[in-house]
Amino acid sequence: xxxxxxxxxxxxxxxxxxxxxxxxxxxxxxxxxxxxxxxxxxxxxxxxxxxxxxxxxxxxxxxxxxxxxxxxxxxxxxxxxxxxxxxxxxxxxxxxxxxxxxxxxxxxxxxxxxxxxxxxxxxxxxxxxxxxxxxxxxxxxxxxxxxxxxxxxxxxxxxxxxxxxxxxxxxxxxxxxxxxxxxxxxxxxxxxxxxxxxxxxxxxxxx
Ligand code: TMP
Numbered sequence: 316x317x318x319x320x321x322x323x324x325x326x327x328x329x330x331x332x333x334x335x336x337x338x339x340x341x342x343x344x345x346x347x348x349x350x351x352x353x354x355x356x357x358x359x360x361x362x363x364x365x366x367x368x369x370x371x372x373x374x375x376x377x378x379x380x381x382x383x384x385x386x387x388x389x390x391x392x393x394x395x396x397x398x399x400x401x402x403x404x405x406x407x408x409x410x411x412x413x414x415x416x417x418x419x420x421x422x423x424x425x426x427x428x429x430x431x432x433x434x435x436x437x438x439x440x441x442x443x444x445x446x447x448x449x450x451x452x453x454x455x456x457x458x459x460x461x462x463x464x465x466x467x468x469x470x471x472x473x474x475x476x477x478x479x480x481x482x483x484x485x486x487x488x489x490x491x492x493x494x495x496x497x498x499x500x501x502x503x504x505x506x507x508x509x510x511x512x513x514x515x516x517x518x519x520x521x522x
Contacts, residue, residue, distance in 0.1 A: 318446045318496060320521075321402045324413040327451035328483050329472055330458030330465075331502045332509060336451065337411045339510045340517065344407055352401045355411035357389040360396045371469035383421045383432065390414070391439045398443065413445060415489050415497070420471070423485025424478050447520060449513055450490050451502035455479040 323340070325333040334355070341353040357367040366389040369375060370382065377385075390413075401408050414436055422429045455476060462472055490497040498516050502509055 317442065318444045319402060319442075320446045321405070321407045322398065322413075322443065322445045323407065323409045323517075324415065324445040324448045325409070325411055325451060326413070326415045326419070326448055326486060326497075327502060328453060328455060328458045328479055328486070330461035331451035331453045332461075332506065333411050333451055335506055336449065336509060336513055337409050339506075340513055341409050343510075343514055344409075344517075350404065350406040351409065352397070352406050353409045353411070354393070354397060356393060356413060356416065357386055359389075359393040359398075359410070362392045363389040366392075371471070373468065373470050373473055375470065377470075379421065379425045379427055382425070383417070383427055383435070386417050386421065387435050387439050390417075394440055394443060410445075413448075414440060415448060415450075415486065418489055419482045419485035423488070424474075424481040445496065447517070448490075448493075448497045449516070450486050450497055450499045451509065452483070452487065452499050453502040455483055457503065 325337050327333050337353050337355075341351045345351045356363070357370055358364050366385050370377075370385055370389075398408050398410070417436075418429065418432055421427045422432050459472065459476075459479065462468075487499070490499050500509055500512055
């Protein structure tokens with residue numbers, strides 16, 4: 316699968332600051348004259364927002380396979396309705412989470428065989444891999460603490476520390492396999508410091 320130059324993703328555990336960094340990078344690239352679209356998964360479309368609600372409501376006890384397929388249902392709609400058309404309009408798409416999240420959460424943390432996830436990936440996004448992915452890496456307890464401050468409590472925030480530790484380790488393992496694409500960023504620093512590093516990497520690798 317080839318990397319698509321106008322697609323950038325941010326990944327990381329809960330509370331790692333992705334949504335803030337998506338916005339800051341979007342603003343930066345827009346001031347440089349790019350057309351920019353920022354979006355998120357699960358979600359990014361009307362149908363995706365409904366699927367997101369199903370996935371995150373704490374009272375929904377969900378089978379892991381149902382969960383996996385719902386993430387891919389949201390993604391199928393998102394890439395076809397939003398991402399492909401934007402890329403064709405020469406717009407830079409920055410997404411808060413993409414396929415690496417599925418490998419980390421449903422694969423490494425839930426324990427679904429990675430070959431099943433890769434098979435679904437081949438069906439839903441056969442030709443769409445981000446050119447750059449920023450992995451905002453952070454201590455798990457610190458991430459959960461930050462989220463509690465923001466009074467965020469969805470189905471995943473209620474998972475155990477062990478679950479979130481497997482997510483973090485999963486992301487690091489994925490990044491180790493694709494160092495060209497995935498840049499690990501120390502997200503324990505200030506918002507400004509993280510943003511400066513993201514922009515430095517964009518400037519170095521994107522032109
Ligand atoms: P968010 O809170 O960063 O918006 O993400 C929503 C939750 O969904 C988060 O706990 C991570 C989880 N998630 C998965 O488990 N698999 C996926 O493929 C995606 C995109 C998100």
